[in-house]
Amino acid sequence: MARFLLLQLRPETEASDDEYHAFLDKGGLREAQVHRIRLDREALPAALDPSDYSGVIVGGGPGCVSDPPVAKDPVEARIEAACLSLMPAITGGDIPFMGCCYGIGILAHHLGADVSKARYGEPVSAARCRLTSEGAKDPLTALLPATFSAFVGHKEAVQHLPAGAAHLVTSDGCPLQMIRHGRNVYATQFHPEADAAGFETRIRIYRHKGYFPPEEADALIEMCRAAQVTHPARLLEGFVQRYG
Numbered sequence: 001m002a003r004f005l006l007l008q009l010r011p012e013t014e015a016s017d018d019e020y021h022a023f024l025d026k027g028g029l030r031e032a033q034v035h036r037i038r039l040d041r042e043a044l045p046a047a048l049d050p051s052d053y054s055g056v057i058v059g060g061g062p063g064c065v066s067d068p069p070v071a072k073d074p075v076e077a078r079i080e081a082a083c084l085s086l087m088p089a090i091t092g093g094d095i096p097f098m099g100c101c102y103g104i105g106i107l108a109h110h111l112g113a114d115v116s117k118a119r120y121g122e123p124v125s126a127a128r129c130r131l132t133s134e135g136a137k138d139p140l141t142a143l144l145p146a147t148f149s150a151f152v153g154h155k156e157a158v159q160h161l162p163a164g165a166a167h168l169v170t171s172d173g174c175p176l177q178m179i180r181h182g183r184n185v186y187a188t189q190f191h192p193e194a195d196a197a198g199f200e201t202r203i204r205i206y207r208h209k210g211y212f213p214p215e216e217a218d219a220l221i222e223m224c225r226a227a228q229v230t231h232p233a234r235l236l237e238g239f240v241q242r243y244g
Contacts, residue, residue, distance in 0.1 A: 003033055003034065003035055003053055003054060004027075004029065004033060004034050004035070004053055004054050004055050004056070004057055004240070004243075004244070005034075005035050005037070005048075005050060005053040005055070005056045005057070006020070006023060006034050006035065006036045006037070006057045006059070007037055007039055007056070007057070007058045007059065007082075007083060008020065008036065008037065008038045008039065008040075008059045008061075009039055009040065009058075009059060009060065009061030009062075009063060009076075009079050009083075009102055010040070010059065010060070010061050010062070011040040011061075011062075011075060012205050014201065014205060015201065015202060015205045015206075016038055016040075018198055018201045018202075019059050019060070019193065019198070020036060022193040022194065022195070022198050023057060023059070023193050023236065026192065026193050026195075026233040026236040026237065027057075027193075027236040027237060027239065027240040028237050028240055028241075029240060033244070035053070039078070039079040039082050039083070040075055040079060043078075043082065044082050044085070044086070048086075049089070050086050050089050050090050050093075050095050051089065051093055051095055053095075054096065054243045054244050055095070055096030055097065055098065055184075055239065055240075055243045055244075056086065056090060056095060056096070056097045056098070057097075057098045057099075057100070057236075057239075058083060058097075058098070058099040058100060058102065058103035058106065059100055059101075059102070059103075059193070060100055060101035060102045060103075060191060061076075061079065061101075061102050062076070062206065062209055063076035063079060063080060063102065064105070064117070064155055064156045065080060065102075065105040065106060065109050065115050065156065066105070066115050066116045066117055066156045080106070083102075083103075083106045084106060084109070084110060087106065087107065087110035088110075090185060091107075091110065091111070091181055091182065091185055094182040094183055094184050094185060095184065095185070096184040096185070096239070096242075096243040097184065097185040097186060097187070098186050098187070098188075098192075098235070098236070098239050099186070099187035099188070100187075100188055100191055100192060100193060101154055101188070101189060101190070101191055103187045103188070104158055104176070104178075104179065104187035104188060104189050105156060105157075105158065106187075107162075107179070107181065107185065107187040108158040108162050108165075108176075108179070108187070111162035111163065111164070111165065111181060112162060112163065113158055113159070113160055113161070113162035113163075113165075114158070114159040114160055115156055115157070115158055115159065116156055116157075116159055117155055117156045117157075118159060119157065119159060120157035120158075120159070120173065120174040120175065120176070121154055121155050121156060121157055121174075122152045122153060122154055122157075122173050122174050122189075123153065123211070123212055124151075124152070124153035124199070124203060124211055124212050124220050124223075125151075125152055125153070125223070126149045126150065126151055126152075126223065126224070126227035126228075126229050127149065127150055127151075127152045127171045127173060127174070127177070127190060128147060128148075128149055128171060128172070129147065129148055129149070129150050129169050129170070129171045129177050129178075129190060130146065130147050130169065130170055130171065131144060131145075131146050131147075131168065131169060132167050132168055132169065132170055134166045134167055134168055134180075135167075135168035135169050135178070138166070138168055138180060139238075139242070140180075140186060140235060140238050140239060140242065141168045141169060141178065141235070143234045143235065143237075143238045144169075144231050144232075144234055144235070145231060148231040148232065149227060149228055149229045149231070150177075150188075150190035150191065150192070150194075150229060150231075150232045151190060151191045151194040151195075151199045151224070151227070151229055151232075152173075152174070152189065152190045152191065153199075153202075153211050153212075154174075154189060155210070155211070157174050157176065157189060158176045158179070158189070160176075161176060161179065162179070162181065164181065165179045165180060165181045166179060166180045166181075167179055168180055168186075169188070169190075174189055176189060177189045177190055178190070184243070186235075186239070188232075188235070190232060191232070192232040192233060192235040192236050193232075193233070193236060194229070194232075195229065195233075196224040196225050196227060196229065199224045200221045200224055200225070203217050203220050203221055203224070204217065204221075
């Protein structure tokens with residue numbers, strides 16, 4: 001049976017469980033097909049080899065790669081170190097990888113690109129995204145329409161395309177919405193797993209985490225409910241079908 005490794009970073013159980021079920025639902029996965037590791041609670045097994053899996057998926061979380069080490073929460077620092085420890089094997093072996101939001105920061109940082117809060121952070125919103133010319137040709141992003149909406153909300157962003165990477169999806173607010181390294185290593189700034197209900201859960205949980213003024217939470221929830229966000233999930237379904 002094809003198994004995917006899912007690394008989760010959210011320390012809030014409600015947010016983590018909701019994200020987990022979103023990945024299962026949007027990817028068309030059964031629980032038996034996923035090795036779920038909550039990195040806030042457990043370390044990576046010492047003998048873990050990402051090549052033993054059909055692919056690796058990294059979810060989102062409240063941590064920022066660009067925060068100075070002294071400002072990082074100890075749990076977030078441990079999570080970041082665990083994710084980065086796998087990247088040499090993943091990029092070196094071109095192991096199928098889908099990094100979602102936090103995952104693009106991990107991939108770009110590993111590849112030597114600047115990840116920071118200087119520009120391109122996005123408020124919680126449904127961003128209008130566009131395929132690039134490379135994205136229109138890529139077998140995974142070609143599953144998407146030329147323009148589509150996707151849920152975003154992040155404090156940091158990749159500031160320039162990593163050397164050797166392909167630029168697949170862009171938007172006015174954040175140029176590097178999705179990239180690919182090699183043939184099989186993908187990462188998105190937007191959340192392909194998120195639907196309106198899932199983002200409503202995150203808005204409620206993270207309303208005091210600095211993503212938006214707390215008093216705007218209700219208006220943001222209404223925005224999510226009104227948004228037409230349906231296409232990004234095709235990425236997860238396509239990723240699972242291609243590599244599973």
